[in-house]
Every structure is written in structure tokens, then in C-alpha cells.
Amino acid sequence: GIQVEQSPPDLILQEGANSTLRCNFSDSVNNLQWFHQNPWGQLINLFYIPSGTKQNGRLSATTVATERYSLLYISSSQTTDSGVYFCAVQFLDQKVTFGTGTKLQVIP
Amino acid sequence: ETGVTQTPRHLVMGMTNKKSLKCEQHLGHNAMYWYKQSAKKPLELMFVYSLEERVENNSVPSRFSPECPNSSHLFLHLHTLQPEDSALYLCASSQDDLGGGHKTQYFGPGTRLLVL
Numbered sequence: 001g002i003q004v005e006q007s008p009p010d011l012i013l014q015e016g017a018n019s020t021l022r023c024n025f026s027d028s029v030n031n032l033q034w035f036h037q038n039p040w041g042q043l044i045n046l047f048y049i050p051s052g053t054k055q056n057g058r059l060s061a062t063t064v065a066t067e068r069y070s071l072l073y074i075s076s077s078q079t080t081d082s083g084v085y086f087c088a089v090q091f092l093d094q095k096v097t098f099g100t101g102t103k104l105q106v107i108p
Numbered sequence: 109e110t111g112v113t114q115t116p117r118h119l120v121m122g123m124t125n126k127k128s129l130k131c132e133q134h135l136g137h138n139a140m141y142w143y144k145q146s147a148k149k150p151l152e153l154m155f156v157y158s159l160e161e162r163v164e165n166n167s168v169p170s171r172f173s174p175e176c177p178n179s180s181h182l183f184l185h186l187h188t189l190q191p192e193d194s195a196l197y198l199c200a201s202s203q204d205d206l207g208g209g210h211k212t213q214y215f216g217p218g219t220r221l222l223v224l
Binding site: 004031033035040041042043044045048086088095096097098099100101 | 141143145150151152153156164196198200211212213214215217218220
């Protein structure tokens with residue numbers, strides 16, 4: 001069936017470290033978004049990235065649609081980066097499916 | 109994101125109660141969404157409204173009833189809920205193109221619901 005898988009499920013980083021989060025999807029997509037859910041539950045849109053590479057400050061994302069994956073890079077991590085990172089994929093049948101998320105904890 | 113607001117932020121209700129969740133977007137978008145986030149589960153898309161018409165209903169039980177009176181407002185009417193319906197309910201909006209592709213979604217802060 002159609003799936004969106006994220007890895008790793010959990011990640012602990014020392015402040016200042018870099019990390020890469022991965023999102024694999026099982027079928028062709030119309031679009032893909034990365035979200036950050038902060039510890040208070042609020043979802044913040046990070047990137048709308050159906051293909052290519054985008055950068056916003058310390059964050060960047062790359063989607064290789066032909067190989068069915070997307071990567072989210074966090075550089076020089078800060079404690080405020082803690083939370084859960086979700087990718088959400090819209091497949092060609094228009095259905096939007098969220099991944100299970102990567103829970104990130106950045107420690108001082 | 110302050111463009112999408114949700115009320116109430118917290119709600120406790122009994123299984124026989126009727127309540128409504130409200131979402132309002134101030135972004136001029138033409139599509140709105142309801143999501144459910146249960147503990148230890150992926151976010152689940154519940155309903156999608158585009159141009160005030162429901163275009164998606166992901167097999168949601170009838171005890172959840174959406175209403176979209178205009179492009180800026182979205183409601184989720186709740187009745188005879190079960191304890192397992194306790195979750196964070198998130199509203200989102202986007203500006204969709206005519207081809208039906210959903211663009212960047214902007215989320216509200218959510219309503220945390222507890223059903224006793």
C-alpha cells in the first residue's frame with residue numbers, strides 16, 4: 001500500500017551538531033512538505049518541496065522525486081529545534097499522507 | 109503561524125455531549141482541512157474542503173460532522189464521541205490551484221480534546 005516512512009524515529013543531538021532526517025515514500029507524488037511540531041503541539045510549515053533543493057537559514061531540504069525520498073538537513077542545531085519533524089506527501093490521487101515523524105531532542 | 113486560529117484550545121467533554129470546534133483562516137485561502145493527531149500515531153487527514161465543497165472524507169465516523177459555511181471558516185461538530193477520539197485536532201488552510209493540487213498548508217495551533 002501507499003506508505004510514507006521517516007527515519008530515524010528518534011534522534012538526540014548535542015547543541016551545535018548537524019543532522020539529516022529522511023522521508024521515503026512509496027509512489028509518485030504531487031507535492032511534499034516538511035513540518036516541525038514544537039513541544040506545545042503547534043505545526044509549523046518548514047518547506048514545500050515536491051522536487052529540488054531549498055534552504056532557509058540553518059535548514060535545508062532536498063527531494064529526489066524519481067528516487068522517492070526527501071531529506072531535511074539541520075545544521076548547528078539549537079535547543080529550540082527540539083520537537084517532532086513530519087513529512088507530508090500528496091500522492092497523484094491527491095491523498096495527503098503524513099509520515100510517522102522523527103522526534104528530535106537537542107540537549108545543551 | 110498566526111494566520112489560522114482555532115477555538116477552543118482545550119476541550120473536555122463527556123460521551124453524550126455535543127460540541128463544535130471552530131477554525132478561521134485570515135490568509136485568503138480557498139481550501140481548508142481537518143487533521144487528527146492521536147498519541148503515538150501519524151497525523152491523519154480527516155476532511156478537505158476546496159472552494160467550500162467537501163472534496164475528501166477519509167472514512168471518518170459519522171460522529172464527526174464538518175461544516176464549511178464560507179472559505180474562511182471551518183467547523184467540526186462532535187457528538188457521542190468515544191474516549192479513543194481524544195486527540196489533538198488540527199485545522200489547516202492552503203491556496204489551491206485550479207488543477208486540484210494542494211499547495212503549502214498553514215496550520216492552526218490545534219484543539220486538544222479529551223473525551224471522558
